[in-house]
Every structure is written in structure tokens, then in C-alpha cells.
Amino acid sequence: MLAEAITALAAAGGTAVVQAAGTDVWTEFRQRVARWFGRGNVQRERTELDRLDQTAAALEAAEGQQAERVRLRQEASWEAWFIALLEGLNDNQREQAAAELRTLLVEYSPQGGVSAGQYGIAAGRDVNVRAEQGSVAAALLQGDVNMSTPTMPDPSQG
Structure with a gap:
């Protein structure tokens, strides 16, 4: 092995x-x-x-x-x-x-383990979701979801 x-x-x-x-x-x-x-x-x-x-x-x-x-x-x-x-x-x-x-x-594995579709992510623990440049981020999880306020883009980025 x-x-x-x-x-x-x-x-x-x-x-x-x-x-x-x-x-x-x-x-x-x-x-x-x-x-x-x-x-x-x-x-x-x-x-x-x-x-x-x-x-x-x-x-x-x-x-x-x-x-x-x-x-x-x-x-x-x-x-x-x-x-x-x-x-x-x-x-x-x-x-x-x-x-x-x-x-x-x-x-003895936990029932209802994690899985994800084509564009998803799977995690057995916490996931932090953060929006970038004014976009919206959302998450649906069984557990903690931590979302932070997006930072404002630099003025040079438009």
C-alpha cells in the first residue's frame, strides 16, 4: 500500500x-x-x-x-x-x-455528507464568503455563514 x-x-x-x-x-x-x-x-x-x-x-x-x-x-x-x-x-x-x-x-461517516454541483463548492467545515468590487455574494450552508461588507474598489479601477 x-x-x-x-x-x-x-x-x-x-x-x-x-x-x-x-x-x-x-x-x-x-x-x-x-x-x-x-x-x-x-x-x-x-x-x-x-x-x-x-x-x-x-x-x-x-x-x-x-x-x-x-x-x-x-x-x-x-x-x-x-x-x-x-x-x-x-x-x-x-x-x-x-x-x-x-x-x-x-x-460511521456522517449522514448527508457534503456535495456540490457543477459550479458549487463542498465543505465539511466553515466557509467564508466575501463579495469583491461591489458584487453580491450568497451562500446556503448547514452551519456558519460569515459575510463581510465588500470593500470599495480603487477609483482607478472605474
Whole structure:
């Protein structure tokens, strides 16, 4: 498996852990992630359950601007743990573990994910829309929309 594919899969895993923490799917998702990491080792599975609980607690305790830093730090940590496990396996085990992780991530991906038409954009997080040179900008999103007043064009621009 290519290093880029491992990194992308691990990043998706890290993001999924952080996004699932504190949601209705968390209890089952954390069990499945711990089992995936444990690979049949009950003690390792317990260790991962503890680590997942620590992640959920850190995310819940974070407030304000600190919350984003904690979220990013947790995603990066989980990405590193996913990479370490995948890279520590032989080729056949790695392919099997990667397939299992992909299945797990699909099963627990948020319903109604993002999509866009031909001239649209898709984003799983905040989008800032700004009009330029007196034009109008609009957005329809499920989440925050931040619109700023357009700046006046330089007189030399007409």
C-alpha cells in the first residue's frame, strides 16, 4: 500500500474519531475503533478505549478558541496512531486492516455528507464568503455563514 494512501486513510480515521466524539454514535464507534487497533489483543483494545475516552474528555473540556487547537491536535494524534499501526503490519495484514478501516469509516461517516454541483463548492467545515468590487455574494450552508461588507474598489479601477 502506498504511503500516500496510508496517510490519507489515517487522516480520515483521525478526523472520524474527533467528529464522532460526543455524538450518538460515539459508544459503538469507539468500541469498533478500539477493536480495530486491538487486532485480537484484549489488553491493547482496553488501552485504546482509554485513549479514546481521553480524547472525548479533552474535546468536551475545550472551550472557545482552544477548542479548535484541541480538535486539530487530537486529529493529528489519531492520524499518527493509525499510521503507526498500519506501517507496523506486513503487506497482507496492512491491506486487510486498511480495508477494515475503510469499511468502519464508511459505516460511521456522517449522514448527508457534503456535495456540490457543477459550479458549487463542498465543505465539511466553515466557509467564508466575501463579495469583491461591489458584487453580491450568497451562500446556503448547514452551519456558519460569515459575510463581510465588500470593500470599495480603487477609483482607478472605474
